[in-house]
Amino acid sequence: MSDQRSFSQEELTGYLDGEIEPGLAEQIRAAAAEDRLLAQRIEDLRVDTQRIKSAMDTLLGDAPGAPDFLAEEAPSTGAPRVTGRYRLIAASLVCLLLGGLIGMQLGAHRDETWQEFAATYHALYVSGTLSHVDRPNTAEVAELQRVSQALGKTIALAAVSGIDRLDYKRAQVLGFEGQPIVQLAFLSKIGAPIALCIKRSVRSSHEAMRSRTMRGMRAVTWAKDNYEFLLVGGNDRELLEQAAKKLSAQL
Amino acid sequence: MIWRKTAQDEVRQGLRALYPRLWRYCLVLTGSRDRADDLAQATCLRAIEKSGQFVPNSALDRWTFRIAQRIWLNELRAQSVRQGGGIAPIEEIDLPDHAASPETNILTREVLLEVLALPEAQRATVVLVYVEGYSYKEAAEILDIPIGTIMSRLAAARAKLVARFEPRKSGAG
Numbered sequence: 001m002s003d004q005r006s007f008s009q010e011e012l013t014g015y016l017d018g019e020i021e022p023g024l025a026e027q028i029r030a031a032a033a034e035d036r037l038l039a040q041r042i043e044d045l046r047v048d049t050q051r052i053k054s055a056m057d058t059l060l061g062d063a064p065g066a067p068d069f070l071a072e073e074a075p076s077t078g079a080p081r082v083t084g085r086y087r088l089i090a091a092s093l094v095c096l097l098l099g100g101l102i103g104m105q106l107g108a109h110r111d112e113t114w115q116e117f118a119a120t121y122h123a124l125y126v127s128g129t130l131s132h133v134d135r136p137n138t139a140e141v142a143e144l145q146r147v148s149q150a151l152g153k154t155i156a157l158a159a160v161s162g163i164d165r166l167d168y169k170r171a172q173v174l175g176f177e178g179q180p181i182v183q184l185a186f187l188s189k190i191g192a193p194i195a196l197c198i199k200r201s202v203r204s205s206h207e208a209m210r211s212r213t214m215r216g217m218r219a220v221t222w223a224k225d226n227y228e229f230l231l232v233g234g235n236d237r238e239l240l241e242q243a244a245k246k247l248s249a250q251l
Numbered sequence: 252m253i254w255r256k257t258a259q260d261e262v263r264q265g266l267r268a269l270y271p272r273l274w275r276y277c278l279v280l281t282g283s284r285d286r287a288d289d290l291a292q293a294t295c296l297r298a299i300e301k302s303g304q305f306v307p308n309s310a311l312d313r314w315t316f317r318i319a320q321r322i323w324l325n326e327l328r329a330q331s332v333r334q335g336g337g338i339a340p341i342e343e344i345d346l347p348d349h350a351a352s353p354e355t356n357i358l359t360r361e362v363l364l365e366v367l368a369l370p371e372a373q374r375a376t377v378v379l380v381y382v383e384g385y386s387y388k389e390a391a392e393i394l395d396i397p398i399g400t401i402m403s404r405l406a407a408a409r410a411k412l413v414a415r416f417e418p419r420k421s422g423a424g
Contacts, residue, residue, distance in 0.1 A: 010402035013409060017380070019387045019402075045409045047416070049381040055362035056382040059278065063271035067292050069299075070267050127268045190312065191268030216261065218308065235261065235308045 012042055114176040115221055115230040118197045119214035122232050125193035130185055133169040147171045147182045152200060153227060155182065159250035163243050165189050194233030196247055201226050211241055220244040262302040265311040266295050272383065276316055279378045280323045290327055294319040317393045365415050373408040376401055
């Protein structure tokens with residue numbers, strides 16, 4: 001018949017999945033517009049993949065809990081379990097406390113920045129710390145109003161709930177050297193706990209975003225106007241950097 | 252103060268978060284809940300053993316799925332075929348019954364049955380690409396097969412699923 005190129009089932013599948021190069025995709029689209037049989041072949045391959053995903057996602061709720069050996073480093077002997085990571089956090093907090101008591105006022109933590117303290121605290125968070133949190137909008141809005149007041153800066157629910165790939169969970173007020181810190185807690189799509197901590201600065205400051213590792217987790221720090229920011233948690237550098245940009249713009 | 256979590260702690264924590272998706276993938280590979288439990292646990296143990304090889308900040312999920320695939324193919328699969336005389340028929344898998352409407356439950360159940368009834372190679376590929384959302388290239392790396400094979404499997408799976416979901420459509424004659 002014509003000298004039209006024929007397309008394989010694999011190519012048509014790649015076309016439906018957006019996995020072939022644009023040139024070929026355009027060829028197929030144009031050919032299908034003219035060739036009823038080709039158009040039918042494409043329709044005969046068309047499947048509602050979203051429906052498949054939704055159905056398969058119901059199995060996630062059915063999964064058994066993660067095995068015990070993932071929760072601890074050594075088999076339980078009946079003694080209280082303290083994993084290696086928690087031991088180190090406990091030790092570092094003790095050191096900091098002692099350092100604070102010996103020859104210094106408790107409030108003057110000169111060797112540790114507030115972000116390092118906040119990152120240490122965040123290292124205690126696990127998925128289960130936040131995964132059960134699920135409250136109505138009204139409660140979330142009221143909580144954010146409260147923390148906004150403590151911080152002296154408005155944090156709107158719309159600003160924190162619109163971050164791509166992060167689920168907003170809750171806010172709380174912490175403090176450091178007499179300055180309030182607001183901690184906004186999120187869970188990533190794979191369940192990594194991530195926190196945005198905002199502290200009022202003692203002076204007006206501006207510091208460009210810096211991507212780094214803190215306490216074994218990815219972190220981004222920056223300062224804007226009268227506030228200092230720390231976004232910390234998980235292993236996904238790109239996720240954190242994208243989220244930091246969005247949050248900085250919104251807040 | 253310089254201190255970071257060990258690679259093992261990172262992998263351990265990541266696996267806890269990943270576990271439901273890992274288990275689901277193991278269910279798709281093995282076709283039975285008991286074997287899924289075994290494979291998922293074996294995978295976690297292997298991942299912890301190999302945690303020194305895990306590149307920090309890289310994709311733990313892909314790395315782990317690849318381990319599961321390898322253990323299944325190289326170790327457990329032959330064993331389960333010998334023991335069970337084949338992969339467990341899908342009807343034996345107790346499908347979840349959620350609080351959605353009965354109509355939704357039935358539809359969900361039908362979709363699950365159709366996907367799980369695909370041949371093993373096709374259903375593993377369907378789950379990696381259409382459920383987990385990996386690209387062809389990522390799925391090819393997890394399964395350790397060429398991209399062309401991914402495409403063939405998906406094409407065959409699509410043809411089968413369309414024939415089952417929408418029998419009116421198939422065969423334009």
